[in-house]
Amino acid sequence: MKKNRKITRFLILLSLLMIGSILYGNITKPYSVNHIWSESDKADSLTGFDVQMYELTLSINEQTHYINGNVLATVLAEENLSYIEYNLVGLTVNSVLVNNIPADYTHSNGIIHINLNISAGSTFTTQVFYSGIPQLSSDIYHIGMIFTANSVFTISDPDAARYWWPCYDHPWDKAIINLTITIRSDWKVAANGLRTNILDNGDGTSTTYWIGQYPMTTYLVCVTCGPYVEFDQSMEELPIINFVLPSQYNNALITLSRVPMMIDYFSQLFGPYPFEKYGHAVVNMSTYGAMEHQTMTTLGNYIINGTLAYETTIAHELAHQWYGDAVSFLTFKDVWLSEGFATYSEHLWKDKTEGWESACNYIRTEFHNYYINWENTEGPHTIYNPNFNSYFAPPSYEKAASVLHMLRLTIGDANFFSLLQNWYNTYCYGNTITSEFQAMAEQISGQDLDQFFQQWIYSPGIPSVEYSVWFNNESNSPLKIVAKTISNTSTPFYLEVPFRLTQAGISDSLFVQASPEGFNNYFNITLGAGSVFNPNYHNWTLLRSITEKRPVLVECLPTNNSVFLSWESFPGSPDLGYRIYRRNVDNGSEWIALNSEPLYSLSFIDNTAINGTLYQYAISAIDSEGWSSLQSNIMSAVPVLFSFAQDFLVVDETRDGNGSNISPDDAMVDNFYNTALIPIEYDSWDVASEGLPNLATLGGYKVVLWHADDLAENLLVEHQSILGSYILGGGKVLISGWKTAIVLTETFLQRFAGIPQIVYDNVPCLISAQSSIYPELWVDSNKLIPAWNGMLPYICTFPEAEQIIYIANMNPAIPHNGNCLALRHSCNNGELILLGFPLYYMQAEGVRDFLQLIIPELINTPVIDSTIPSVVASMKIYPNPFHKDCHIQISLADKGLASLSLYNLKGQKVKTFFQEAKMKGDYTFNFDGKDDNGKVLPSGIYILRLKQSDRIITRRISYIK
Structure with a gap:
């Protein structure tokens, strides 16, 4: 099923890719996780009976919306039965027969309880006669039998069959269904199975008979009625019948033109098409964009637009015929086994029709990015066992498709497609659960996939990866990639990420493992000049981000006769050192190392730089074993001569x-x-x-x-x-x-x-x-x-x-x-x-x-050599403020020319105490508040300025008359 794009885009796809020339390092398996689920007995399906066939006869009045019908069910008693229960909501039960005999029953809270006395191993029939006006489900899906101005159609996924016909409405009990539908005679009826007859009743109505050959779950049963025209795309042994409105006919010929090719392609990949026919019926619906009704997919009107723009949706619904319809999940805990597989198949079709690069981009944009954007808003979710309102949310679609893509990477291309075919062949027409899928994947691949399924299917979160590249020409394996996972939840992630290394025009594929602790991957490859790494090549792994970690040069400051460098501490071993590299851009010289031994600080001053020369700088981290990281970012500087003139x-x-x-x-x-x-x-x-x-x-x-x-x-x-x-x-x-x-x-x-x-x-x-x-x-x-x-x-x-x-x-x-x-x-x-x-x-x-x-x-203030004691002068004033006079005491630390002057706040000199050569020592002066001319100064604040050599000391003095 596809959600309506007007509500949320569930664009889904899968991808064909062979990883060539993969080089494995020293790899160990992550720890094994004990499952927290236990459903080997499939307890939900142990009901004591098995419905083998439903025969639904239904008359529909499209004007009044009134329906009248009955359902004859053939049932196998797997144990002694004293009653059986069916689901029916909002409609009236008129009578019930058991083996053609009236039976006692009750109908309340949506349950028809029918009294029985049937022995184990016996086959019996029930027949429920009912009528009324169908109501839509009261949950978020708002589905059931839907009446529009020019159509009547049904949508029942996940559990709305009970809103328009009485049945045991659970996915684990599949049964063959025959449909006999009466409606106005100028409309056509599209439904499951093969159409055997259309009978004109002579009263303005006609009855159409559809006969099923293969079992289906109740949510896949459909009745779609409208003023349709048909066009036939049948293949040699497979009828393909499409029902469209007359105004859509020409567009439908284009939009659906490649359906036979799709069926042929998916049959090659998955196994033979599983049912007696295929086709499409087009309606104007809002809840979903399309619905994979068994043998008769329902499409939204917008899809039939005369282009191939929505062909991935058509491919999605077709793939459901194998995965979801033929191979059904047991309960909605495992809905991803349906929606994830169909989503994955969109990518397969993209690869078939547009090529691998386009299909890889589809993985990135429509799976990975779409899901991450959704999770950023909704929070982390698990794929397994979604809540009722989230059955058809991105975890079941985009995230699940991404996980299948990663499983393919993990077990290999041949094993993966063998798994898809064996999964289909083994469980066709039955029901499955996730643990069975894991068991088959492990059996085919020979791998322990506990960690893979635990982190991706049963746990929430999408990891990021940080990696660093190191080289050591003295090592037998001179290339090392250290890769670490960072989880946005408590889930520990152990990943396999493909890298593409290109140097000298030749590419190698590297298979890199990442772990929460950081995994060391060693490769027998020597890095050359111009090597380029492309991490997560072709978008194989679902990641929030993948980031290369290199040393980061933060500052490269040209200064007086030198260049100052500083950098961030590089994460990893605490005993990392650093090597500084410089290149003279002006003369085009090669990189040279400025230090022969690793530097264990986070800054460096290049005192060998020549003023006016353009240099580039970079650094590398060096670990205790001699491994050198790739160089940092490059920064430039031109040192400048400071004259301080x-x-x-x-x-x-x-x-x-x-x-x-x-x-x-x-x-x-x-x-x-x-x-x-x-x-x-x-x-x-x-x-x-x-x-x-x-x-x-x-x-x-x-x-x-x-x-x-x-x-x-x-x-x-x-x-x-x-x-x-x-x-x-x-x-x-x-x-x-x-x-x-x-x-x-x-x-x-x-x-x-x-x-x-x-x-x-x-x-x-x-x-x-x-x-x-x-x-x-x-x-x-x-x-x-x-x-x-x-x-x-x-x-x-x-x-x-x-x-x-x-x-x-x-x-x-x-x-x-x-x-x-x-x-x-x-x-x-x-x-x-x-x-x-x-x-x-x-x-x-x-x-x-x-x-x-x-x-x-x-x-x-002179430049002070820290090894030489400071030479200073000092000045003290007391009292301050003063009224009549004050004492000024100065201390000169050396002999030489000195001066002591007084300035007002306008900067005007008003008194000179002395301006002459003085010997080292202490001197005291009295100040009576008069200027050089003997005039009494006004009250206020004045500045005393003592100058000796290149040292100036100023002090504020307050005079109050």
Whole structure:
């Protein structure tokens, strides 16, 4: 049966493929799993009787929907019987005969209970007379006898025969059926079996007789009536009769044109066609797209469209005549033995008519991908024993077809088709269960298939596979493929996956085993240049994904006279090392290894690189036995000479706004930073007009202040590798921005900020930034919108920072109040200061104090050799704040020219304490609040600046008159 494509596409297929040149490695069988089912006695079918024939006589009024009929059943008593029960729902039982004698019966809850006294071994008859208007089943299928404007037809799968005729409505009791149907004489009746006569009753009705020759399950019985025309496609010994509406006739000649060829092809693959005739009847139905009624498939109208577009559906229903109709499942626990086989046959027909590549693509798109997409929505399901509402869901169709395809791979092509034929020959006209199918597969193949059936039929889940390729030229089998399964359920998967290896235009097929622990597959193949692996070749194995694992080069940062590389830890053995490879692209040289012995860290600095040269880099993992993985991804870099000729660059990333509170224009931002930085000299770089600065530009400066003061844009997301390269080469960066920190990658943060994560609060929450070493920074409410109540939103904090320079003073209701708000982190000779807020929105006085302290520190901080003790100067002020005078104590660590000056917040020098050569030692100065001219200074905050050699120290001093 095919579900209607308007509801869900159950496109199903199977595939013919020989795996050539398969190379087996050191393979061991996975563990054997004890079955959790036990049905060898087929207990459901042990009813004590066997219905051998039904003779259904039925009169149908297509106008009133009233039916009147009787069913004469011939039954074999397999044991002494005191009663027999049939199913009938929604119709009235008028009388019952047993051996042509009226019998006692009851009819309630859909069960006709007939009293008997029959001895074991006896054959007897029952005859049930009934009438009424048939109702459709009240379950999700909503089927039975269906009346439309120009047809009457029946659909009974899974158990709706009971809604239109009395029978023992269970799949395990198959019986021959004869049908005698009376309906209006200008309509034709299509049904199971062979038509023997059409009798005109002379009253506007006619009676059609259909005689069956082979047993069938009750859900396969059909009556289809309408104003049909017939066309005949009969083969030599097989009648093929089709019933279509006159308007469909020409289209049907095309759509059904290859049915005889299909029958011939499937007869070659499966065995002789099993029944007395075949044909199709076309109706307008909605529940299903088609239904495999024995000898008379019912097709939906949309299929007859004058093309071969739905030929896989036609093939599907035809294949059911072998699998599902002739060989029937015992109960719906095993419905996959019907639907999976029919689905698989669609692929067979694709291969026959369109070729192997097309059939393989059909496997991938219509089996594997379709089922996985369904499971992603519905969750993992087992094929065996679906619930009632899921009998005809993708596990029984697409997943089951995929499993048959994999079984074919596992046992081999010849064994597989031998299995299909033996399965049909052994169980034709009977009922089967899954364990019998497994037993036959094991008997034919000589393999233990417990694990295969356990993981695919009796357990849920679809695995993924990860594999890695290794080579070792010193080994007898120099190629190794390690393959690991990852299950999306608790089901452990042991798989066989075909690989195609192509090198120098020659292909080999490799048979790779995968296990939850990771399976080592060894092959006597030497890898050459340009080798290409095609895993899961021709889509043999149902997988969520199959992924090659190679070492992953994460960073390849060109920097000052060198290139910095880092990579992810490669999964596998904990003692893996790494080999680094480099290639000079400019001169076209071959790959060379930069380290002779494996490196056991996850980063490397290539100090042998030449500035201005384009290099490519890759790495390989090396295990303790000398196996080398395939190379990683390739990354490129051109190292750059950093001159550091200039002190300070300010990079303005802020877009030119409209001048409102939270959208400052360019002049407002420039003026803010200029006021805060005077008298520090700096160059400016405006991103809006000049674009993002390149590495060579940054490398010309010792310090970069990068600020982004608008809400909507963070261009640093595209430039952080350049900024990282600058820091690695000894550059120092201060980043200030709105939401800037959240665009930085985890790799950048780990490498250059020393933190694994950022906490982001988008609500107005920040009041101020507090520090024990730098000036307090308070939010400037004049630059905010009123709704923010004087607090700044979009704040990033860094709870795991090691060197904290500011703490967040937030609304107490914010759980991240007190987190690190600004951090400082050194990497190689460079340094990053990362702020979780934009300086522009803080009060100008505090920002100036902060920048006047930290920028000179960064500019004049020499590159420190960690082996030499630090040489520093120091300065202390007390009291601070002061009223009349204060004492300034400085300590000089070396002799040389030095100066001590005082600046106001506009950057103007107001007093010089000294500017001369000084000896190493301590000095004390008194300050009485007067400038160089003896004039008393106004109250306020001033900056003391001590400079010696290339070291500058600044301190804030508060004067209160």
